[in-house]
Amino acid sequence: MADLKRAIRRVLYPAYEARVTRFLPQDKLPKHVGVMLDGNRRWAKAVGRDTVHGHRAGAANIEPLLGWCEEVGIEVVTLWLLSTDNLNRPPEELAALLPIIEEAVASLADQKRWRLHPVGALDLLPQETAEKLKRAAEDTREVDGMLVNIAVGYGGRQEIADAVRSLLLQAAADGVSAEELAQAIDVDLIGEHLYTKGQPDPDLVIRTSGEQRLGGFLLWQSAKSEFYFCEALWPEFRKVDFLRAIRAYAERERRFGA
Numbered sequence: 001m002a003d004l005k006r007a008i009r010r011v012l013y014p015a016y017e018a019r020v021t022r023f024l025p026q027d028k029l030p031k032h033v034g035v036m037l038d039g040n041r042r043w044a045k046a047v048g049r050d051t052v053h054g055h056r057a058g059a060a061n062i063e064p065l066l067g068w069c070e071e072v073g074i075e076v077v078t079l080w081l082l083s084t085d086n087l088n089r090p091p092e093e094l095a096a097l098l099p100i101i102e103e104a105v106a107s108l109a110d111q112k113r114w115r116l117h118p119v120g121a122l123d124l125l126p127q128e129t130a131e132k133l134k135r136a137a138e139d140t141r142e143v144d145g146m147l148v149n150i151a152v153g154y155g156g157r158q159e160i161a162d163a164v165r166s167l168l169l170q171a172a173a174d175g176v177s178a179e180e181l182a183q184a185i186d187v188d189l190i191g192e193h194l195y196t197k198g199q200p201d202p203d204l205v206i207r208t209s210g211e212q213r214l215g216g217f218l219l220w221q222s223a224k225s226e227f228y229f230c231e232a233l234w235p236e237f238r239k240v241d242f243l244r245a246i247r248a249y250a251e252r253e254r255r256f257g258a
Contacts, residue, residue: 013240020243024072028250030203032076033069034218034225037062039209039233046233052096057235059104066114066148068242076147076199078119080217084155087124098125102132105150109136115143119195120154121162149196156219163193163220196221204249206242208234224256 037058044054062079069077081101087094109116118133125133133152167190171181191197201221205214210231214222228245230237 013238017239017243020240020247021072024243024246025250026073029072029246030074030226030249032078032200032202032204033074034078034080034202034205034222035065036080036205036207036215036217037234038207038211040235042209043233043235051093052100054235055097055100059100061235061237062104063108064239065237065242066108066146068239070146072243072246074146076149076202078149078151078196078202078218080151080154082120082152082154083216084121084124084153084158085216087153098129101152102129105133105136105152108148109139112140112143114140114145114148116140117147117149119149119151119159121158122153124158125153147199149199151217154195154217156214156216159195160190160220162195163190166193191220194220201225204228204245206230206245208232208237208241224254226252226254 040054040058041051042054043057044051047053065079066077081104082097086097089097105116108114116136116139118137122130122133129152133150136150167185168181170193176184196218201223202218202225204227205217205222205225206228207213207215207217208230210229212229214227218225226249228248230241230245232238232241
């Protein structure tokens with residue numbers, strides 16, 4: 001029976017996906033999509049495998065997602081691969097996880113298909129990991145393709161703290177007094193010091209695994225974003241799940257925080 005169900009899905013899903021794609025309103029699609037890739041460990045447990053297997057399965061699903069994003073014309077994608085809180089995981093788990101992230105990012109860079117941009121507190125990462133992320137960014141700097149933010153060692157509060165610190169250091173270097181800075185500071189000035197400076201804010205944030213919370217992802221940038229929470233664990237997130245998220249976004253009447 002299970003084999004029959006899988007066979008039916010293989011036949012029906014491509015037709016369904018094509019139909020959903022065909023009827024997406026092009027004037028209402030998001031330009032920037034943030035994705036919280038959640039559920040690798042729970043998926044591994046559910047299929048009776050270890051955590052490393054779950055992380056590898058999750059990494060393997062990144063490239064298909066970026067292809068789906070390209071197909072519908074998304075310009076910027078932000079992928080949250082590792083939070084600052086995740087850096088407190090057991091050393092043995094991090095020692096297994098970080099190479100998987102490094103390999104996944106290197107594979108994306110090798111294709112010269114997308115422009116990669118690390119976002120996060122790289123100084124909190126092991127030096128080797130930080131250097132590989134920077135190398136991926138440099139190797140794809142001239143690529144004329146979709147911009148992909150790789151959020152590793154990322155936390156929304158950390159980003160805002162880093163932005164304020166950068167702003168203060170610049171003001172000090174420019175000889176700006178504290179009083180002058182207090183008069184000049186506003187949301188735009190802080191925005192110029194975020195990891196994503198110069199980019200549009202995300203229109204849509206997708207979180208897999210059924211969790212319905214932001215968890216610190218793009219805290220500043222997502223003030224007016226739409227959110228879509230998907231029950232599928234990240235390794236089993238399919239194109240049809242992605243298209244449903246895009247369709248749900250297109251059907252909403254955006255109020256931009258009002």
